[in-house]
Amino acid sequence: MTETDYGRRRPLLRVRGRSIAWLPPLLLLVGVILLDFNTGEHFRIITWIVLVPGTAAAMCGVWTTAAYSVLALVTYVAVDSAWPAEYQAGFGDFLLVALGGTLATLAAALRMRQERQLLHIQDIAETTRRTVLRPLPSGWAGLEHAGVYLAADVDARVGGDFYDIQPGPHGTRVLVGDVQGKGLGAVEAAAALLGTFREAGYHEKDLTTIAGRLEIRMLRHRTHTAALGRADGDRFATAVLIGFPEDDPGVIDLVNFGHEPPLAVGPHGVRELPCGDGVPLGLADLAGGLPPVHRVPLAADETLLLVTDGVTEARDRPGAFFPLAEEVARAVRADPDRTEPRRLVRRVRDGVLRHSAGRLEDDTTIFAVRRLRGVPEREGARGVRQGRGRRPELPGDAG
Incomplete structure (x- = not known):
């Protein structure tokens, strides 16, 4: 529509x-x-x-x-x-x-x-959804991407899942996450985290600093909602923060806040990247600090597949969970070209809906991203650096 x-x-x-x-x-x-x-x-x-x-x-x-x-x-x-x-x-x-x-x-x-x-x-x-999940230009920051969001409540069209790509002078950053709970409170928390990510992802050099900014934003949001007397003052969010370094196109930096582990999908198979070894955003004080930054290899022909738990927890009638890794591996074996983000997202979406017979118990987000073939990622961020002389970057800017 x-x-x-x-x-x-x-x-x-x-x-x-x-x-x-x-x-x-x-x-x-x-x-x-x-x-x-x-x-x-x-x-x-x-x-x-x-x-x-x-x-x-x-x-x-x-x-x-x-x-x-x-x-x-x-x-x-x-x-x-x-x-x-x-x-x-x-x-x-x-x-x-x-x-x-x-x-x-x-x-x-x-x-x-x-x-x-x-x-x-x-x-x-729909306006709220477009504000939270802003449309991403094709080939944004030298990345080929595709994403789909399916709300468990088909009339609501909006929930706590979120994703975004933010280019900047220090490389391109990607954030995918899921706010605990449902309703407008989850949407507010997702919007708060995305706003901080778009600012910090542009200005900050280190992924650890961005992770710290996101943690503080979640705590501030919880403090604000608690001061308003609302019952969602203990809300948290799982997320995956990814950085595409300019100086090394063969690797990515990854911070996992208790989220589903990303999958690296290539023509030769599927491998799981570091799992959620950290606690969700808003709960870092329980673990004594932020999760570590992992630097992992990512081949030029591999696509990152990130999903929320609406995918992995989708059940069929007998109660079996959707086998994401097996389903993707089977599809890639049948056709190696399915690693292309749009085809990969479409395959997972159709598989989830078929497995659950269209009955989604939770909001579902499927996001796939990879470097554009033949276009170094640094060229995608170059336009952002060149644009800094035109006017100052303001909070909430789309780019």
Whole structure:
């Protein structure tokens, strides 16, 4: 669904892009007329025409429903008058059809009002999602990437999962994480962490400093929510922070805050990178400090696959978890080109939905990233350094 779809009512029945919601009430109208003429005089069903505006109220707009109400009333008079006087349904049924049409029109107006309110709420949720999970340009900072976010609540469209890429003068940084809990409180925490990451990821040279800034931001956010008297003052977040060093394109730096371990997916197989040897963001005082920075090799033809626990904890009907590594390894063996980020993300997404039969118990994020072939990562960050002379970087800037 595109951004322009929000705030606009979409007809229930469409054929080749055109609405046919008006067709079922019309067919019902014709059917009642034919049945009335083909049944005996002692069995009149013309009164059933009151179902026509009722059907229109459930499927059509207000003016279409009103038109069917008038049409049903006129048709009732015409068909009833065609019978001899002793077999006519009479004025009482005329009032029933008129009252049914009026109530159907009012019901259509109430339904349309509720639909507009729902569309407005969805529009707000989509705007919030785009604010938290900002669109990333293709080839951003010399990285090829693809990501998908699936909310467990399909109407909410937004949750506590987050990911972003931040280029800067010290290299490109990637953050993928999952805030504990659900609802707007989780969205607020995710937005706070992303705001800090976008600033620190640009300015700070060391990944350890960025990790410290994220930990402090989580603590400050918890303090603020607790001061407001909210019950989510102990919220935390798992995350993976990755740095792509400019001076060594064959490695990455990685800090894992108790998150699912990333997978390095290449044409020759799948390997698991360092697991969550640290505690989640907001709980560093329990472990006596921040998790360490790991420097691990990453070949030019390998893609980093990062997921939230909505993927690894997806269950099928018997209760078995989704076998992420095995599924990806099987796909790569069948087609080595599946290491391309978009195809890899699509494969995992389809596998999770198939495994869980579409029943997601938690928000699900799948994010894949790798260096662009033939484009050194330092060239992706060069434009950022050159742009520093144009105007100062402000908090919250998209880049």
